[in-house]
Amino acid sequence: MSGRLAVIGLGPGDARWITPEAETALTAADAVYGYGAYLDRVPARPRQSRHPSDNREEGARAAAALAHATRGAHVAIVSGGDPGVFAMAATVCAEIEAGPPAWRELDIAIVPGITAMLAVAARVGAPLGHDFCALSLSDNLKPWDLIERRLAAAASAGFIIAIYNPVSQARPWQLGAAFDCVGKLLPALAPVIFGRAIGRGDERVEVTTLGAAKPVAADMATLVIIGSAETRTVMREGRTPLVYTSRAVASARI
Protein backbone atom coordinates (compact mmCIF):
# COMPACT_ATOMS: atom_id res chain seq x y z
CA MET A 1 0.00 0.00 0.00
CA SER A 2 1.40 3.41 -0.93
CA GLY A 3 1.28 6.18 1.62
CA ARG A 4 -1.32 8.87 1.59
CA LEU A 5 -1.80 12.08 3.57
CA ALA A 6 -5.14 13.92 3.60
CA VAL A 7 -5.32 17.38 5.16
CA ILE A 8 -8.96 17.74 6.08
CA GLY A 9 -11.02 20.86 6.80
CA LEU A 10 -13.75 20.31 9.40
CA GLY A 11 -15.32 23.76 8.93
CA PRO A 12 -16.25 25.87 11.98
CA GLY A 13 -17.68 24.14 15.05
CA ASP A 14 -20.96 22.77 13.69
CA ALA A 15 -20.79 19.16 12.43
CA ARG A 16 -23.39 20.05 9.79
CA TRP A 17 -20.60 21.92 7.98
CA ILE A 18 -18.40 18.83 7.58
CA THR A 19 -18.61 17.88 3.91
CA PRO A 20 -19.25 14.34 2.68
CA GLU A 21 -15.75 14.40 1.14
CA ALA A 22 -14.26 15.15 4.58
CA GLU A 23 -16.32 12.34 6.15
CA THR A 24 -15.11 9.88 3.53
CA ALA A 25 -11.49 10.92 4.03
CA LEU A 26 -11.83 10.56 7.81
CA THR A 27 -13.34 7.10 7.45
CA ALA A 28 -10.50 5.97 5.16
CA ALA A 29 -7.74 7.07 7.56
CA ASP A 30 -5.63 4.63 9.56
CA ALA A 31 -4.39 7.48 11.77
CA VAL A 32 -5.63 10.98 12.55
CA TYR A 33 -3.37 13.85 13.63
CA GLY A 34 -4.43 17.30 14.77
CA TYR A 35 -4.57 19.99 17.40
CA GLY A 36 -6.39 18.38 20.34
CA ALA A 37 -9.46 20.64 20.17
CA TYR A 38 -10.01 19.78 16.50
CA LEU A 39 -9.36 16.08 17.01
CA ASP A 40 -12.02 16.12 19.74
CA ARG A 41 -14.57 16.96 17.03
CA VAL A 42 -13.80 13.71 15.17
CA PRO A 43 -15.60 10.62 16.53
CA ALA A 44 -13.25 7.74 17.34
CA ARG A 45 -13.34 4.94 14.80
CA PRO A 46 -12.24 1.33 15.33
CA ARG A 47 -8.73 0.48 14.12
CA GLN A 48 -7.84 4.17 13.75
CA SER A 49 -5.08 5.69 15.88
CA ARG A 50 -5.34 9.24 17.19
CA HIS A 51 -2.43 11.65 17.62
CA PRO A 52 -3.40 14.91 19.32
CA SER A 53 -0.81 17.65 19.66
CA ASP A 54 -0.53 21.19 20.91
CA ASN A 55 -1.63 24.22 18.90
CA ARG A 56 1.93 25.46 18.56
CA GLU A 57 3.44 22.24 17.24
CA GLU A 58 2.29 22.56 13.64
CA GLY A 59 5.61 21.78 11.96
CA ALA A 60 6.30 18.76 14.17
CA ARG A 61 2.74 17.50 13.67
CA ALA A 62 3.03 17.75 9.87
CA ALA A 63 6.42 15.99 9.92
CA ALA A 64 5.13 13.18 12.13
CA ALA A 65 2.11 12.66 9.88
CA LEU A 66 4.28 12.65 6.72
CA ALA A 67 6.72 10.16 8.28
CA HIS A 68 3.77 7.98 9.30
CA ALA A 69 2.37 8.05 5.74
CA THR A 70 5.70 6.99 4.22
CA ARG A 71 5.33 3.73 6.14
CA GLY A 72 2.37 2.99 3.84
CA ALA A 73 -0.48 4.25 6.00
CA HIS A 74 -3.45 6.43 5.11
CA VAL A 75 -2.94 9.37 7.42
CA ALA A 76 -5.24 12.36 8.04
CA ILE A 77 -4.50 15.73 9.60
CA VAL A 78 -7.58 17.68 10.67
CA SER A 79 -7.92 21.47 10.70
CA GLY A 80 -10.79 23.68 11.81
CA GLY A 81 -12.32 25.71 8.99
CA ASP A 82 -10.47 25.28 5.70
CA PRO A 83 -7.00 23.69 5.92
CA GLY A 84 -5.66 26.10 3.28
CA VAL A 85 -6.55 29.32 5.16
CA PHE A 86 -4.05 30.12 7.94
CA ALA A 87 -3.95 26.42 8.78
CA MET A 88 -2.20 23.10 8.29
CA ALA A 89 -2.07 22.67 4.50
CA ALA A 90 0.71 25.27 4.04
CA THR A 91 2.66 23.75 6.93
CA VAL A 92 2.46 20.31 5.31
CA CYS A 93 3.69 21.73 1.98
CA ALA A 94 6.59 23.51 3.71
CA GLU A 95 7.60 20.29 5.49
CA ILE A 96 7.48 18.38 2.21
CA GLU A 97 9.71 21.00 0.57
CA ALA A 98 12.25 20.80 3.40
CA GLY A 99 11.95 17.06 4.03
CA PRO A 100 13.33 13.83 2.53
CA PRO A 101 12.60 12.94 -1.14
CA ALA A 102 10.19 10.17 -0.06
CA TRP A 103 7.72 12.81 1.17
CA ARG A 104 7.37 14.19 -2.36
CA GLU A 105 6.28 10.74 -3.56
CA LEU A 106 3.30 10.57 -1.21
CA ASP A 107 -0.25 10.98 -2.41
CA ILE A 108 -1.28 14.32 -0.85
CA ALA A 109 -4.95 15.37 -0.74
CA ILE A 110 -6.22 18.67 0.63
CA VAL A 111 -9.93 18.47 1.54
CA PRO A 112 -11.44 21.97 1.63
CA GLY A 113 -13.81 23.17 4.34
CA ILE A 114 -16.01 26.14 5.20
CA THR A 115 -13.59 28.79 6.44
CA ALA A 116 -14.64 30.97 9.39
CA MET A 117 -15.23 34.18 7.44
CA LEU A 118 -17.84 32.48 5.23
CA ALA A 119 -19.72 31.17 8.26
CA VAL A 120 -19.63 34.52 10.07
CA ALA A 121 -20.71 36.37 6.93
CA ALA A 122 -23.60 33.93 6.47
CA ARG A 123 -24.90 34.65 9.98
CA VAL A 124 -25.46 38.35 9.18
CA GLY A 125 -26.20 38.41 5.45
CA ALA A 126 -23.52 38.99 2.84
CA PRO A 127 -20.83 41.42 4.02
CA LEU A 128 -18.29 39.65 1.74
CA GLY A 129 -20.51 40.08 -1.32
CA HIS A 130 -17.98 42.42 -2.95
CA ASP A 131 -14.16 42.29 -3.28
CA PHE A 132 -12.65 41.34 0.07
CA CYS A 133 -9.46 40.23 1.74
CA ALA A 134 -8.54 37.83 4.54
CA LEU A 135 -5.73 38.80 6.84
CA SER A 136 -4.24 37.21 9.95
CA LEU A 137 -3.55 39.76 12.66
CA SER A 138 -0.90 37.58 14.29
CA ASP A 139 2.47 39.29 14.28
CA ASN A 140 4.24 36.15 15.42
CA LEU A 141 5.06 35.23 11.82
CA LYS A 142 5.24 38.63 10.13
CA PRO A 143 6.18 42.12 11.30
CA TRP A 144 3.44 44.42 12.60
CA ASP A 145 4.32 47.24 10.20
CA LEU A 146 3.56 44.89 7.29
CA ILE A 147 0.15 44.11 8.81
CA GLU A 148 -0.63 47.83 9.13
CA ARG A 149 0.48 48.40 5.55
CA ARG A 150 -1.86 45.65 4.37
CA LEU A 151 -4.78 46.94 6.41
CA ALA A 152 -4.28 50.43 4.97
CA ALA A 153 -3.91 49.13 1.41
CA ALA A 154 -7.07 47.04 1.71
CA ALA A 155 -9.17 49.77 3.31
CA SER A 156 -7.98 52.43 0.84
CA ALA A 157 -8.74 50.23 -2.14
CA GLY A 158 -12.27 49.39 -0.94
CA PHE A 159 -11.82 45.75 0.06
CA ILE A 160 -13.96 44.40 2.88
CA ILE A 161 -11.52 43.00 5.47
CA ALA A 162 -11.89 39.65 7.28
CA ILE A 163 -9.54 39.46 10.25
CA TYR A 164 -8.38 36.04 11.48
CA ASN A 165 -6.56 35.65 14.83
CA PRO A 166 -7.58 39.13 16.04
CA VAL A 167 -6.30 38.69 19.60
CA SER A 168 -4.55 36.28 21.92
CA GLN A 169 -3.17 36.48 25.44
CA ALA A 170 0.22 37.44 24.01
CA ARG A 171 -1.30 39.89 21.48
CA PRO A 172 -3.73 42.13 23.40
CA TRP A 173 -3.33 45.50 21.58
CA GLN A 174 -3.22 44.55 17.91
CA LEU A 175 -6.96 44.64 17.16
CA GLY A 176 -7.32 48.13 18.65
CA ALA A 177 -4.38 49.27 16.54
CA ALA A 178 -6.02 47.73 13.48
CA PHE A 179 -9.28 49.60 14.14
CA ASP A 180 -7.29 52.84 14.54
CA CYS A 181 -5.44 52.16 11.29
CA VAL A 182 -8.52 51.58 9.14
CA GLY A 183 -10.50 54.18 11.10
CA LYS A 184 -8.42 56.88 9.40
CA LEU A 185 -9.51 55.60 6.00
CA LEU A 186 -13.10 54.41 6.41
CA PRO A 187 -16.32 56.06 7.60
CA ALA A 188 -17.08 55.71 11.32
CA LEU A 189 -20.38 54.13 10.29
CA ALA A 190 -18.74 51.29 8.34
CA PRO A 191 -20.25 48.08 9.76
CA VAL A 192 -18.08 45.82 11.91
CA ILE A 193 -19.06 42.22 12.74
CA PHE A 194 -17.68 40.16 15.60
CA GLY A 195 -18.42 36.47 15.06
CA ARG A 196 -17.41 34.29 17.99
CA ALA A 197 -17.38 30.47 18.12
CA ILE A 198 -19.70 30.25 15.11
CA GLY A 199 -21.54 26.95 14.98
CA ARG A 200 -20.81 26.09 18.61
CA GLY A 201 -23.11 26.25 21.62
CA ASP A 202 -21.51 29.47 22.83
CA GLU A 203 -21.79 31.25 19.47
CA ARG A 204 -22.16 35.04 19.66
CA VAL A 205 -22.55 37.53 16.82
CA GLU A 206 -22.37 41.29 17.26
CA VAL A 207 -22.99 43.91 14.58
CA THR A 208 -21.64 47.36 15.32
CA THR A 209 -19.81 50.18 13.54
CA LEU A 210 -16.15 51.02 13.16
CA GLY A 211 -16.62 54.11 15.32
CA ALA A 212 -18.18 52.08 18.14
CA ALA A 213 -16.22 48.82 17.82
CA LYS A 214 -14.41 47.79 21.00
CA PRO A 215 -11.51 45.33 20.68
CA VAL A 216 -12.60 43.73 23.96
CA ALA A 217 -15.55 42.22 22.04
CA ALA A 218 -13.09 39.78 20.43
CA ASP A 219 -11.28 36.79 21.85
CA MET A 220 -9.22 33.95 20.38
CA ALA A 221 -12.34 32.28 18.97
CA THR A 222 -13.53 35.43 17.16
CA LEU A 223 -13.40 36.42 13.52
CA VAL A 224 -13.87 40.12 12.76
CA ILE A 225 -15.23 41.54 9.51
CA ILE A 226 -14.73 45.24 8.77
CA GLY A 227 -17.05 46.51 6.04
CA SER A 228 -16.11 49.02 3.37
CA ALA A 229 -17.74 52.39 2.72
CA GLU A 230 -20.18 50.45 0.51
CA THR A 231 -21.26 47.91 3.13
CA ARG A 232 -24.87 48.46 4.22
CA THR A 233 -26.89 47.57 7.30
CA VAL A 234 -30.61 46.78 6.97
CA MET A 235 -32.47 47.09 10.25
CA ARG A 236 -35.21 44.56 11.01
CA GLU A 237 -37.81 44.74 13.78
CA GLY A 238 -37.04 42.13 16.46
CA ARG A 239 -34.29 40.51 14.40
CA THR A 240 -30.56 41.02 14.00
CA PRO A 241 -29.82 43.47 11.21
CA LEU A 242 -28.73 42.25 7.80
CA VAL A 243 -25.29 43.41 6.66
CA TYR A 244 -24.32 43.18 3.01
CA THR A 245 -22.05 44.62 0.36
CA SER A 246 -23.47 44.93 -3.13
CA ARG A 247 -21.57 43.48 -6.07
CA ALA A 248 -22.10 46.85 -7.76
CA VAL A 249 -20.22 49.92 -6.53
CA ALA A 250 -22.47 52.96 -6.10
CA SER A 251 -21.00 54.83 -9.04
CA ALA A 252 -21.69 51.91 -11.37
CA ARG A 253 -25.01 50.86 -9.89
CA ILE A 254 -27.86 50.73 -12.36
Place this chain on the structure above:
Amino acid sequence: MSGRLAVIGLGPGDARWITPEAETALTAADAVYGYGAYLDRVPARPRQSRHPSDNREEGARAAAALAHATRGAHVAIVSGGDPGVFAMAATVCAEIEAGPPAWRELDIAIVPGITAMLAVAARVGAPLGHDFCALSLSDNLKPWDLIERRLAAAASAGFIIAIYNPVSQARPWQLGAAFDCVGKLLPALAPVIFGRAIGRGDERVEVTTLGAAKPVAADMATLVIIGSAETRTVMREGRTPLVYTSRAVASARI
Protein backbone atom coordinates in the same frame (compact mmCIF):
# COMPACT_ATOMS: atom_id res chain seq x y z
CA MET B 1 -46.67 28.89 8.82
CA SER B 2 -44.34 31.89 8.67
CA GLY B 3 -42.29 32.44 5.55
CA ARG B 4 -38.68 31.46 5.30
CA LEU B 5 -35.99 32.01 2.68
CA ALA B 6 -32.77 29.99 2.69
CA VAL B 7 -29.95 31.03 0.36
CA ILE B 8 -27.95 27.86 -0.07
CA GLY B 9 -24.36 27.34 -1.25
CA LEU B 10 -23.84 24.11 -3.20
CA GLY B 11 -20.07 24.45 -3.36
CA PRO B 12 -18.22 23.88 -6.65
CA GLY B 13 -19.44 21.11 -9.00
CA ASP B 14 -18.78 18.02 -6.88
CA ALA B 15 -21.77 16.82 -4.80
CA ARG B 16 -19.33 15.64 -2.12
CA TRP B 17 -18.86 19.33 -1.25
CA ILE B 18 -22.55 19.90 -0.42
CA THR B 19 -22.71 20.20 3.37
CA PRO B 20 -25.25 18.34 5.52
CA GLU B 21 -26.72 21.76 6.46
CA ALA B 22 -27.32 22.51 2.78
CA GLU B 23 -28.91 19.08 2.25
CA THR B 24 -31.25 19.63 5.19
CA ALA B 25 -32.23 23.09 3.93
CA LEU B 26 -32.91 21.71 0.45
CA THR B 27 -35.06 18.92 1.85
CA ALA B 28 -37.10 21.39 3.90
CA ALA B 29 -37.89 23.66 0.95
CA ASP B 30 -41.33 23.86 -0.68
CA ALA B 31 -39.82 25.68 -3.66
CA VAL B 32 -36.32 26.03 -5.10
CA TYR B 33 -35.15 28.98 -7.18
CA GLY B 34 -31.84 29.39 -8.96
CA TYR B 35 -29.85 29.83 -12.11
CA GLY B 36 -30.72 26.84 -14.27
CA ALA B 37 -27.26 25.28 -14.22
CA TYR B 38 -27.19 25.32 -10.40
CA LEU B 39 -30.76 24.06 -10.09
CA ASP B 40 -29.79 21.13 -12.32
CA ARG B 41 -27.41 20.00 -9.56
CA VAL B 42 -30.31 19.63 -7.09
CA PRO B 43 -32.25 16.35 -7.39
CA ALA B 44 -36.00 16.86 -7.80
CA ARG B 45 -38.00 16.13 -4.66
CA PRO B 46 -41.70 15.28 -4.42
CA ARG B 47 -44.02 18.22 -3.56
CA GLN B 48 -41.23 20.73 -4.25
CA SER B 49 -41.61 23.25 -7.07
CA ARG B 50 -38.62 24.32 -9.17
CA HIS B 51 -38.07 27.80 -10.58
CA PRO B 52 -35.03 28.04 -12.87
CA SER B 53 -34.04 31.42 -14.25
CA ASP B 54 -31.33 32.97 -16.37
CA ASN B 55 -27.90 33.89 -15.02
CA ARG B 56 -28.55 37.61 -15.52
CA GLU B 57 -31.87 37.75 -13.69
CA GLU B 58 -30.52 37.80 -10.13
CA GLY B 59 -32.60 40.70 -8.83
CA ALA B 60 -35.83 39.36 -10.31
CA ARG B 61 -35.07 35.87 -8.99
CA ALA B 62 -34.46 37.17 -5.47
CA ALA B 63 -37.64 39.27 -5.57
CA ALA B 64 -39.73 36.34 -6.81
CA ALA B 65 -38.35 34.07 -4.08
CA LEU B 66 -38.99 36.69 -1.37
CA ALA B 67 -42.54 37.27 -2.59
CA HIS B 68 -43.10 33.51 -2.60
CA ALA B 69 -41.82 33.21 0.98
CA THR B 70 -44.16 35.96 2.22
CA ARG B 71 -47.03 33.69 1.21
CA GLY B 72 -45.88 31.39 4.04
CA ALA B 73 -43.69 28.99 2.09
CA HIS B 74 -40.23 27.66 2.84
CA VAL B 75 -38.29 28.85 -0.18
CA ALA B 76 -34.69 28.10 -1.17
CA ILE B 77 -32.40 29.89 -3.60
CA VAL B 78 -29.36 27.87 -4.67
CA SER B 79 -25.95 29.30 -5.57
CA GLY B 80 -22.81 27.58 -6.76
CA GLY B 81 -19.89 27.89 -4.34
CA ASP B 82 -20.70 30.09 -1.35
CA PRO B 83 -23.81 32.28 -1.67
CA GLY B 84 -22.04 35.18 0.07
CA VAL B 85 -19.11 35.42 -2.39
CA PHE B 86 -20.08 37.23 -5.60
CA ALA B 87 -23.41 35.43 -5.53
CA MET B 88 -27.07 35.53 -4.49
CA ALA B 89 -26.94 36.40 -0.77
CA ALA B 90 -26.03 40.06 -1.38
CA THR B 91 -28.72 40.32 -4.06
CA VAL B 92 -31.32 38.98 -1.63
CA CYS B 93 -30.24 41.50 1.03
CA ALA B 94 -30.42 44.36 -1.49
CA GLU B 95 -33.93 43.32 -2.56
CA ILE B 96 -35.03 43.16 1.09
CA GLU B 97 -33.66 46.66 1.69
CA ALA B 98 -35.48 48.04 -1.35
CA GLY B 99 -38.63 45.93 -1.00
CA PRO B 100 -41.87 46.01 1.04
CA PRO B 101 -41.72 45.87 4.88
CA ALA B 102 -43.06 42.29 4.88
CA TRP B 103 -39.77 41.09 3.40
CA ARG B 104 -37.89 42.28 6.50
CA GLU B 105 -40.12 40.07 8.65
CA LEU B 106 -39.10 36.87 6.88
CA ASP B 107 -36.84 34.30 8.45
CA ILE B 108 -33.68 34.58 6.30
CA ALA B 109 -30.97 31.90 6.47
CA ILE B 110 -27.72 31.97 4.53
CA VAL B 111 -26.19 28.49 4.24
CA PRO B 112 -22.46 28.76 3.51
CA GLY B 113 -20.65 26.61 0.97
CA ILE B 114 -17.14 25.88 -0.26
CA THR B 115 -16.25 28.84 -2.48
CA ALA B 116 -14.29 28.21 -5.68
CA MET B 117 -10.97 29.65 -4.52
CA LEU B 118 -10.80 27.20 -1.61
CA ALA B 119 -11.43 24.23 -3.93
CA VAL B 120 -8.87 25.40 -6.49
CA ALA B 121 -6.30 26.10 -3.78
CA ALA B 122 -6.87 22.62 -2.33
CA ARG B 123 -6.12 20.98 -5.67
CA VAL B 124 -2.57 22.37 -5.74
CA GLY B 125 -1.60 22.69 -2.06
CA ALA B 126 -2.07 25.90 -0.10
CA PRO B 127 -1.49 29.01 -2.22
CA LEU B 128 -3.94 30.93 0.03
CA GLY B 129 -2.04 29.98 3.19
CA HIS B 130 -1.05 33.61 3.81
CA ASP B 131 -3.02 36.91 3.60
CA PHE B 132 -5.06 36.94 0.39
CA CYS B 133 -7.85 38.76 -1.39
CA ALA B 134 -10.76 37.75 -3.61
CA LEU B 135 -11.66 40.04 -6.47
CA SER B 136 -14.21 39.81 -9.27
CA LEU B 137 -12.76 40.89 -12.60
CA SER B 138 -16.19 41.76 -14.00
CA ASP B 139 -16.39 45.43 -14.91
CA ASN B 140 -20.13 45.22 -15.48
CA LEU B 141 -20.82 46.41 -11.92
CA LYS B 142 -17.75 48.51 -11.17
CA PRO B 143 -15.39 50.63 -13.28
CA TRP B 144 -12.26 49.02 -14.70
CA ASP B 145 -9.93 51.64 -13.23
CA LEU B 146 -11.13 50.64 -9.74
CA ILE B 147 -10.33 46.99 -10.51
CA GLU B 148 -6.81 47.94 -11.62
CA ARG B 149 -6.35 50.05 -8.50
CA ARG B 150 -7.37 47.08 -6.35
CA LEU B 151 -5.10 44.66 -8.20
CA ALA B 152 -2.17 47.04 -7.76
CA ALA B 153 -2.95 47.63 -4.07
CA ALA B 154 -3.21 43.91 -3.38
CA ALA B 155 -0.05 42.96 -5.28
CA SER B 156 1.99 45.80 -3.76
CA ALA B 157 0.92 44.87 -0.24
CA GLY B 158 1.77 41.17 -0.67
CA PHE B 159 -1.71 39.66 -0.80
CA ILE B 160 -2.21 36.51 -2.87
CA ILE B 161 -4.98 37.33 -5.36
CA ALA B 162 -7.92 35.05 -6.21
CA ILE B 163 -9.70 36.25 -9.35
CA TYR B 164 -13.36 35.38 -9.85
CA ASN B 165 -15.09 35.91 -13.21
CA PRO B 166 -11.79 36.33 -15.08
CA VAL B 167 -13.32 36.35 -18.57
CA SER B 168 -16.59 36.17 -20.46
CA GLN B 169 -17.61 36.56 -24.08
CA ALA B 170 -18.27 40.25 -23.44
CA ARG B 171 -15.04 40.71 -21.41
CA PRO B 172 -12.20 39.18 -23.46
CA TRP B 173 -9.26 41.50 -22.60
CA GLN B 174 -9.59 42.08 -18.84
CA LEU B 175 -7.55 39.10 -17.62
CA GLY B 176 -4.60 40.02 -19.86
CA ALA B 177 -4.78 43.57 -18.54
CA ALA B 178 -4.85 42.22 -14.98
CA PHE B 179 -1.72 40.11 -15.61
CA ASP B 180 0.00 43.20 -17.10
CA CYS B 181 -1.02 45.27 -14.07
CA VAL B 182 0.31 42.91 -11.42
CA GLY B 183 3.25 41.91 -13.66
CA LYS B 184 4.75 45.34 -13.00
CA LEU B 185 4.70 44.66 -9.25
CA LEU B 186 5.40 40.94 -8.84
CA PRO B 187 8.26 38.66 -9.94
CA ALA B 188 7.80 36.94 -13.30
CA LEU B 189 8.24 33.64 -11.44
CA ALA B 190 5.28 34.23 -9.11
CA PRO B 191 3.07 31.12 -9.46
CA VAL B 192 -0.26 31.42 -11.26
CA ILE B 193 -2.96 28.74 -11.04
CA PHE B 194 -5.81 28.28 -13.47
CA GLY B 195 -8.54 26.10 -11.92
CA ARG B 196 -11.32 25.24 -14.35
CA ALA B 197 -14.62 23.49 -13.53
CA ILE B 198 -13.22 22.16 -10.25
CA GLY B 199 -15.12 19.10 -9.04
CA ARG B 200 -16.73 18.46 -12.42
CA GLY B 201 -15.89 15.81 -15.00
CA ASP B 202 -14.12 18.35 -17.21
CA GLU B 203 -11.95 19.76 -14.39
CA ARG B 204 -8.57 21.11 -15.45
CA VAL B 205 -5.83 22.61 -13.29
CA GLU B 206 -2.77 24.38 -14.67
CA VAL B 207 0.16 25.70 -12.65
CA THR B 208 2.34 28.24 -14.41
CA THR B 209 4.11 31.54 -13.66
CA LEU B 210 3.04 35.13 -14.04
CA GLY B 211 5.60 35.61 -16.79
CA ALA B 212 4.24 32.64 -18.76
CA ALA B 213 0.51 32.91 -17.93
CA LYS B 214 -1.71 33.20 -21.00
CA PRO B 215 -5.21 34.66 -20.50
CA VAL B 216 -6.51 32.19 -23.09
CA ALA B 217 -6.06 29.44 -20.45
CA ALA B 218 -9.14 30.84 -18.65
CA ASP B 219 -12.81 30.68 -19.56
CA MET B 220 -16.04 31.50 -17.74
CA ALA B 221 -15.71 28.43 -15.51
CA THR B 222 -12.17 29.29 -14.39
CA LEU B 223 -10.86 30.76 -11.17
CA VAL B 224 -7.34 32.22 -11.28
CA ILE B 225 -4.97 32.51 -8.32
CA ILE B 226 -1.95 34.79 -8.59
CA GLY B 227 0.69 34.07 -5.97
CA SER B 228 2.74 36.66 -4.16
CA ALA B 229 6.53 36.98 -4.13
CA GLU B 230 6.41 34.55 -1.17
CA THR B 231 4.41 31.81 -2.91
CA ARG B 232 6.51 28.73 -3.59
CA THR B 233 6.31 25.81 -6.02
CA VAL B 234 7.52 22.36 -4.96
CA MET B 235 8.25 20.09 -7.93
CA ARG B 236 7.34 16.41 -7.62
CA GLU B 237 8.39 13.58 -9.96
CA GLY B 238 5.38 12.39 -11.97
CA ARG B 239 2.93 14.52 -9.99
CA THR B 240 1.56 18.05 -10.29
CA PRO B 241 3.69 20.49 -8.33
CA LEU B 242 2.60 21.70 -4.91
CA VAL B 243 2.04 25.44 -4.60
CA TYR B 244 1.89 27.07 -1.19
CA THR B 245 2.38 30.32 0.68
CA SER B 246 3.87 30.12 4.15
CA ARG B 247 2.10 31.83 7.04
CA ALA B 248 5.50 33.32 7.91
CA VAL B 249 7.01 36.01 5.70
CA ALA B 250 10.65 35.36 4.87
CA SER B 251 11.97 38.20 7.02
CA ALA B 252 10.14 36.85 10.08
CA ARG B 253 10.68 33.17 9.39
CA ILE B 254 12.32 31.26 12.22
